[in-house]
Amino acid sequence: MSDLLKPEELYKTDSRPPRTDWMDTPVEIRRGIACYAGNPKSLEYVGLPNARKWSCFDEDWQLPENWQEIIHEGFKERLEKFRSFKVFMDICVRCGACADKCHFFIGTGDPKNMPVLRAELLRSIYRNDFTRAGKILGKLGGARPMTLEVLREWWYYMFQCSECRRCSVFCPYGIDTAEITMMGRELLNLLGLNIDWIATPVANCYRTGNHLGIQPHAFKDMLEFFQEDIEEITGVLVEPQYNKVGADILFITPSGDVFADPGTYTCMGYMMLFHYLKEKYGFDITWSTYASEGGNFGFFTSHEMMKRLNAKMYAEAKRLGVKWIIGGECGHMWRVINQYMDTMNGPADFLEEPVSPITGTKFENAKSTKMVHITEFTADLIKHGKLELDKSRNDNLSVTFHDSCNPARGMGLLDEPRYVIQNVCNKFHEMPAGTIREQTFCCGSGSGLNAGEDMELRMAGGLPRANAVKSVHESKGVNTLATICAIDRAALPDLMSYWVPEVEVYGVHEMVANALILQGEKDRDTDLRGEPLPGMEDSDE
Amino acid sequence: MNLKYMYSLLAVIVLFLVSYILAGTGMAFKVLFGIILPYAALLTFIIGFISRIRNWARSAVPFRITTTCGQQKSLPWIKPNAIDNPFSKGAVVIRMFLEIVLFRSLFRNTRLKMKAGPKITYNLEIFLWVGALAFHYAFLTVLLRHLRFFTEPVPILVQLLETVDSFFRIEILYDINQFGLPGVYISGLVLLAAVTYLFLRRVFIPNVKYISLAADFFPLFLIFGIAFTGILMRYVTKIDVVAAKELTMGLVSFHPTIPEGLASIFYVHIFFVSILLVYFPFSKLMHIGGIFFSPTRNMTADTRATRHINPWNYPVHVHTYEEYEDEFREKMVEAGLPVVKQPVETPPEETEKKE
Ligand code: HEM
Ligand code: SF4
Ligand code: SF4
Numbered sequence: 044m045s046d047l048l049k050p051e052e053l054y055k056t057d058s059r060p061p062r063t064d065w066m067d068t069p070v071e072i073r074r075g076i077a078c079y080a081g082n083p084k085s086l087e088y089v090g091l092p093n094a095r096k097w098s099c100f101d102e103d104w105q106l107p108e109n110w111q112e113i114i115h116e117g118f119k120e121r122l123e124k125f126r127s128f129k130v131f132m133d134i135c136v137r138c139g140a141c142a143d144k145c146h147f148f149i150g151t152g153d154p155k156n157m158p159v160l161r162a163e164l165l166r167s168i169y170r171n172d173f174t175r176a177g178k179i180l181g182k183l184g185g186a187r188p189m190t191l192e193v194l195r196e197w198w199y200y201m202f203q204c205s206e207c208r209r210c211s212v213f214c215p216y217g218i219d220t221a222e223i224t225m226m227g228r229e230l231l232n233l234l235g236l237n238i239d240w241i242a243t244p245v246a247n248c249y250r251t252g253n254h255l256g257i258q259p260h261a262f263k264d265m266l267e268f269f270q271e272d273i274e275e276i277t278g279v280l281v282e283p284q285y286n287k288v289g290a291d292i293l294f295i296t297p298s299g300d301v302f303a304d305p306g307t308y309t310c311m312g313y314m315m316l317f318h319y320l321k322e323k324y325g326f327d328i329t330w331s332t333y334a335s336e337g338g339n340f341g342f343f344t345s346h347e348m349m350k351r352l353n354a355k356m357y358a359e360a361k362r363l364g365v366k367w368i369i370g371g372e373c374g375h376m377w378r379v380i381n382q383y384m385d386t387m388n389g390p391a392d393f394l395e396e397p398v399s400p401i402t403g404t405k406f407e408n409a410k411s412t413k414m415v416h417i418t419e420f421t422a423d424l425i426k427h428g429k430l431e432l433d434k435s436r437n438d439n440l441s442v443t444f445h446d447s448c449n450p451a452r453g454m455g456l457l458d459e460p461r462y463v464i465q466n467v468c469n470k471f472h473e474m475p476a477g478t479i480r481e482q483t484f485c486c487g488s489g490s491g492l493n494a495g496e497d498m499e500l501r502m503a504g505g506l507p508r509a510n511a512v513k514s515v516h517e518s519k520g521v522n523t524l525a526t527i528c529a530i531d532r533a534a535l536p537d538l539m540s541y542w543v544p545e546v547e548v549y550g551v552h553e554m555v556a557n558a559l560i561l562q563g564e565k566d567r568d569t570d571l572r573g574e575p576l577p578g579m580e581d582s583d584e
Numbered sequence: 585m586n587l588k589y590m591y592s593l594l595a596v597i598v599l600f601l602v603s604y605i606l607a608g609t610g611m612a613f614k615v616l617f618g619i620i621l622p623y624a625a626l627l628t629f630i631i632g633f634i635s636r637i638r639n640w641a642r643s644a645v646p647f648r649i650t651t652t653c654g655q656q657k658s659l660p661w662i663k664p665n666a667i668d669n670p671f672s673k674g675a676v677v678i679r680m681f682l683e684i685v686l687f688r689s690l691f692r693n694t695r696l697k698m699k700a701g702p703k704i705t706y707n708l709e710i711f712l713w714v715g716a717l718a719f720h721y722a723f724l725t726v727l728l729r730h731l732r733f734f735t736e737p738v739p740i741l742v743q744l745l746e747t748v749d750s751f752f753r754i755e756i757l758y759d760i761n762q763f764g765l766p767g768v769y770i771s772g773l774v775l776l777a778a779v780t781y782l783f784l785r786r787v788f789i790p791n792v793k794y795i796s797l798a799a800d801f802f803p804l805f806l807i808f809g810i811a812f813t814g815i816l817m818r819y820v821t822k823i824d825v826v827a828a829k830e831l832t833m834g835l836v837s838f839h840p841t842i843p844e845g846l847a848s849i850f851y852v853h854i855f856f857v858s859i860l861l862v863y864f865p866f867s868k869l870m871h872i873g874g875i876f877f878s879p880t881r882n883m884t885a886d887t888r889a890t891r892h893i894n895p896w897n898y899p900v901h902v903h904t905y906e907e908y909e910d911e912f913r914e915k916m917v918e919a920g921l922p923v924v925k926q927p928v929e930t931p932p933e934e935t936e937k938k939e
Contacts, residue, residue, distance in 0.1 A: 056698040060794035064588075090901070124896055126643035127879045133636075134874030137800050139785075139792040140689075140712060143696040149704070159795050176799075176866040183591055185797040211651045215683070215690040215716075216871055217880035219651060249903050250911075259912050260919035286922050332921060333908050346646075347900055354902040362905055383647055386892045408658045408671075412888040419658050426661060453649075455656030455669040455885065462662070477694055477706035481653040481668070510704045 047075070047498050050542055054506070058152025065160060066167070066187055070196040072099050075499030076151075078202055078492065081242030086235060088246040089348065093235025099198065104191075110234050111189055115172055117233045121226050122173065128226050131218045132169045135159060141210040141220070146484050147203050150503030155200050158210035158220035164196055165227055198236055201227040203500060205489035206343070206375075207448035212481055224490075229345040237344060241491035244340040248352050252335040253298035259332035265301050266330070269311045276573070278565030281318035283330050286363070290329035291400060293360050296371025296417075297337040297529035300550070306532040308571045309372060309550025315559060316421070316552060319430070322562050324401045328369065334359035337376040338529060342383075343491040350387040353379055356414070357388050367397040368414040372550055374489065374528035377416060378453035385412040402427040416450075418459040418527060418551060425466045431560040434469050436570065438577040440523040440554065441470040443515050445508065445535070446483035447528035457481075460527050460551050467558040472519040478511035488534035501534065502541050509542035516543050525549045589787065592801035596809050599859060600852055607851035611842065617851040617858075618831055619840040625858035632865025633873065640877045646894040648887045651880040671886045680882055684875060687716055712785070719778035723807070725749055725771035726814075733832040772818075776811045779804055803869060806860055813853040823850055 061068050077099050086094035097105050107113065122129045141158040143149060148156040155161060163185065170177025170186035177186035187193065204224040211219035231237070244254035251258055257265065266283055274280050284290060296313065300306035320326035334355040341348030360368050370380055385391065394413040397406040404423045406415045424430050444464055450456040457480050465471050478484055487504030515521040524535060524546050535548040557570045568579040606613040654665025670676045682688040695709035728745055732738045749769050783804045786796045817823040827843040828850060834841040863869070876882065884890075906924075909916065913927050 050702070054698075054702045056700070056702075059790055065794065122643065124644055124646060126640060126645045126877060127649060129643045130640055130874050130877045130879070133640075134868060134871040134878075136868045136871055137792075137795045137797065138690075138712060138716070139789065139795055140693050142791045142795065144694075149696060149698070154791070154794050157791060157795065163795070174866070180799065183588075183798040185799055208651055211880050212653050213689060213692050213694075215687055216875045217651055217683075217689065217878040219649070219880045222649065222880075250908075252908065258915060259921055260915040263919050263921060288922070332916070333905050351900045351902050354900070358902070358905060380888075382649055382887050385887065386647055386894050387897065389891055404659070406658070407889065408656065408886070409888040411891045414888070422662075423659055426659070452651055452653070455652035455654060455665070456658070457655045458662050459658060475706075482692075506702075507704055510702060514703070 047502065050502075053150075053499070053503055055152050060154040065154060065163070066182065069192060070155075070199050072195065072199050074100075074496070076203065076497055077199060078238035078240055078494045078497050081235070081237035081239045082246075085239070085242040085246035086237065089249050089351070091232060091235060091237065091242070091344075091348075095235065097235075099195075104194075104236070106194075106234055110194075113233050114168075114189060114194075114230055117230045118169065118172065121229065122169075125222075125226065127219065127222050130216075131162065131223055132166050132173075134216050135162060135166070135218055136215075137163075138215065140213050140215060141218070144210050144213050145204075145220075146207070146209070146487055146507045147205070147500070147504045150487065150506040151203075151500070153203075155196070156203055158204075158214075158218075161200050161204055162218070162220050162223045164193070164200055165223055168193065194234075194236075197227055198231055201231060202238055202492065203504075205448070205485045205487065205492055205504065207485040207489055208452040209448065209482065209484065212452060225342075225346075228343065232345055232348075238491065238494070240494035241340050241343045244491070245344055245348060245352065248336050248340065252331075252333045252355060253301075254336055254338060254340055255298045255302050257298060257301065257335065259335075262298075262301065262332045262335055266310075266314065269307065269314060272571075273311055273315060276569055276571060277315070277561055277567055279315075279318065279561045279563060281314045283314055283317065284328070285330050286332060287327075287329035288363050289365075290363060291327040291366050292329070293334070293363060293365040293368045294328050294330055294371065295334050295337045295356055295368060297373040297376060298335055299338070299529035299533055300371065301335075303533060305536065305548055305553070305572070306529050306550065308553040308556075309529075309532065311571050312550060312552030312554075312556035313371060313417070315556040315561060319559055319561055320401060320424075324429070326400060329363065329365070331359045331363070337371050337373045339376060339379045340491055342375055342379050346383075346387075349379060349383060353384055354388050356380075356384065357391050357394075360391070360413075361393045366395040367409075368394070369417055369420055370414050371417050372527035372529065372552060374447035374449040374530055376449075376529075377456065378449035380412065380414050381454040384414070399423055401429055416456055416459065418456065418463050421552070421555060422459045422462045425463060430555075432467055432555075432558040433560055434467055434558055436557050436567070436576050437468040437554050438470070439570075439574070440468055440549070441472065441519065441521045442468050442523040442525050442549070442554070443472050443474050443512065443519075443521045444479070445474075445486070445512075445524055445526045445531060446479055446481075447526060447531055448483060448485050448489060450527060451481055451483045455481075456527075460525075463551055463555060464525055467554045472515050472521055474511040474515050478507065484508040484511065486528075486531050486534045486538060488538075489530055493530055493534045498537075502538065505534070505538040506542065508535075509538050512539070512546055513543045516546055522546055523549050525551055525554065527551050588796060588798040589783075589801040589805075591798045592805050595802060596805040599855070600809060603852045603855040604848050607848040607855075614842045614846075614851060617855045618842050618846075619835070621858045622835060622854055623840075625861040629861040629864055632862075633870075636865050636870050637873050637877075640874070644895050645879055645883075646896060648883045648885075648892040649879050650883045650885040650887075652885050656885065669885045671884060671889075673884060676882060676884055680876070683881055687713055687720075689881075690716060711781075715778055715781045715785070718774050719782060722771045722775035722778055726769075726775055726811070729769070729771065733829050734836050736833060768819075772811055772815050776808065776815065779808045779811065783808070799867065803860070803863065803867065806856055806863070810853065810856045810860065813849055813856065817847075817849055817853065821847055821849055823847055 083094040206221035247256035300310040341352040484507040654668030657664035694706040
């Protein structure tokens with residue numbers, strides 16, 4: 044991070060497209076923007092083709108002899124398998140409505156980060172290879188043949204899209220550049236062109252059940268560590284259950300929350316909530332070390348890889364014989380569960396339609412997939428007055444909420460987390476319209492781009508989000524950015540310290556746990572982070 | 585210099601000159617422009633359009649990838665956004681209707697401003713929406729008004745439309761209207777203005793200029809040409825409308841004729857229309873059909889409540905629990921995690937035998 048530009052240098056208000064036409068502007072793969080290539084061992088482990096050591100900065104990418112044919116055939120296959128792809132290739136009118144909607148374009152000023160041009164990178168090949176008009180008109184019709192130069196361009200820009208779907212909200216035809224990026228990445232993966240920040244988590248997840256490669260005993264160790272922390276803070280020993288056959292409910296959350304701050308506090312929040320419910324209502328929920336990942340970096344690789352990794356959720360639910368599943372706070376995990384899981388790995392007819400054992404609420408909206416979002420579950424508990432909460436314990440926090448892209452635009456989970464936050468915190472302020480709810484801005488690090496080597500890209504891509512936080516920080520004194528996504532919790536702290544250093548990142552269930560009054564707890568004087576609670580600032584001294 | 589539009593402009597000028605000159609040279613070319621090309625163009629349009637639609641329809645819809653633009657339907661006391669996050673087919677119909685009739689998504693358009701501070705603002709930008717609506721409705725009105733040339737008697741609705749369209753009389757410059765409806769049609773002028781606006785934004789807004797292809801300018805010039813020649817005929821050169829209708833009625837009744845007294849500009853007009861018809865199915869103008877097929881807009885967002893079927897769903901390799909436990913069994917037992925199979929304490933000799 045040492046040679047990262049300063050915020051003043053990164054913020055460009057005057058970016059203009061280059062003078063040369065985009066097809067005639069060669070791609071320059073830059074450090075700070077590009078990610079490192081996938082580790083061959085990781086590709087091999089899950090059987091992805093052309094595993095080898097390479098780097099995007101190399102001259103020779105060590106492609107298979109017939110790479111053009113592979114791309115052509117792969118393209119063709121996907122046009123038949125995905126109507127979305129074919130229609131989106133055909134109908135863009137280049138009106139430009141999507142252009143300044145992409146955070147990566149806003150932050151980098153690179154015209155090929157306009158969603159429409161990102162799509163044109165593929166569309167130009169589509170026209171050349173699959174349409175008559177493209178063949179006849181050539182460049183006038185926006186067609187060009189597939190070359191190495193084009194492939195490099197694909198690679199560079201497909202990994203500068205976080206598949207956030209913001210462009211799709213504004214397009215008059217709903218063209219979703221995220222969908223095009225997904226196809227682009229699938230094609231690149233046919234040639235072994237993945238990035239390591241995706242490839243290695245995928246391999247880890249396949250083997251150990253989670254992206255971080257945490258083995259079962261270590262997983263338990265980590266939660267035990269949180270148990271100690273919780274006991275120290277609250278005086279209550281919480282005891283999570285693992286891999287319990289016959290439990291009522293299975294809980295699956297991203298492993299990032301087990302692994303690194305500030306996600307760990309959210310994880311502690313889940314543990315405390317489940318403990319509370321167990322003591323009070325006999326709630327019976329189990330964690331799994333096999334299905335110990337909510338997230339799905341397969342989603343950033345290919346539809347097939349997404350399915351392979353996702354399969355563990357239902358498989359484990361079936362093996363344990365639970366009734367239904369609760370999923371933790373994660374962004375892309377919920378796009379996968381909401382829009383793909385049941386189709387790919389269902390029907391989950393071995394599970395029951397989810398009913399809250401505490402309130403009796405039927406989660407009708409999840410009756411086929413049988414998986415409920417934790418904020419839906421908690422909002423329902425709060426609505427029914429099932430939680431004893433002391434909101435004032437969060438009075439040091441002046442909160443705003445960052446809608447994560449996938450729950451917002453691939454699900455519509457907008458008011459449930461807000462309801463929870465407003466019931467556990469007294470101070471809540473929305474960011475400006477146009478930056479929240481379905482128009483929310485990405486953290487800049489989604490879809491596997493939260494590596495270290497592309498920090499300039501991440502800080503640039505996160506600019507619109509950070510800037511909206513800055514505006515409520517300055518006008519309302521907001522010091523807390525709440526989120527329901529593990530990638531956010533990993534990525535936003537860096538983003539905040541770069542653009543708005545006074546703001547901390549919280550998970551929603553961390554704040555729930557701060558407010559939650561456990562049975563038999565001692566007088567708490569700190570929050571889960573060990574920071575003094577409001578009014579307790581001097582009590583240590 | 586980015587002069588992509590010059591190619592398209594040049595193409596349209598050439599088409600104009602060619603048809604204008606040739607149509608004046610004699611009967612053969614009048615037959616070509618007035619009969620053969622219109623028939624061929626219409627046939628191409630119909631076949632092309634249908635085959636594009638069929639081509640889209642042939643592709644599978646494996647997943648329900650609705651773009652949700654509002655609150656989902658979840659707990660009964662949380663108000664869902666029924667249209668932007670449609671849970672039922674009916675809601676999808678409303679969503680699609682609003683997209684098609686009002687260009688609803690385009691209405692969300694914002695313009696970004698990056699100021700010192702750093703401060704970024706997003707303001708509503710309705711010009712594209714207004715321009716696009718004006719363009720499409722003017723085009724539609726003109727199209728419907730032209731039904732008068734293809735029907736006898738003229739349907740009452742078409743007459744009504746003409747009345748409404750010419751209602752706001754600006755000024756009656758030339759009182760030459762053989763159909764007894766004096767006045768200036770607003771739609772023609774709006775069409776011309778809107779096309780001009782769409783062209784200018786492609787030239788003057790840097791981002792839009794950068795993404796525009798030569799192929800994006802061509803239909804704009806062509807439609808400008810159609811509207812322009814139409815207005816010219818109506819208000820300036822005062823074409824013989826009865827003769828024009830004789831030709832068009834000949835086409836629809838499959839008894840084509842070339843009446844006397846039609847000026848060359850008329851042939852240019854229908855030649856341009858023919859070109860547009862041919863161009864249509866092979867170009868982005870197919871967005872009219874495509875929008876109906878757009879999976880992010882035309883699908884319900886009830887994926888967790890009703891299962892969507894993927895026609896090509898195939899089995900994949902997964903890492904089973906058994907494989908997982910086999911790899912980590914000892915560690916799991918040591919950590920006190922439950923296992924399905926207990927590790928067998930194998931005496932050393934037995935292991936040897938197995939090998
Ligand atoms: C049904 C829903 C439709 C929607 C939402 C829609 C939307 C749009 C939009 C947003 C543009 C972009 C304007 C621009 O160029 O910047 C456009 C252009 C255009 N549309 Fe449509 N349209 C629809 C139907 C149609 C139909 C029925 C036609 C039939 C002629 C049509 C013909 C055109 C033409 C000729 C252009 C100009 C292309 C250009 O700008 O180069 N559209 N449309
Ligand atoms: S908004 Fe849609 S139609 Fe317009 S340029 Fe973007 S992708 Fe194309
Ligand atoms: S999906 Fe998001 S990141 Fe990708 S092009 Fe669209 S707005 Fe940009």
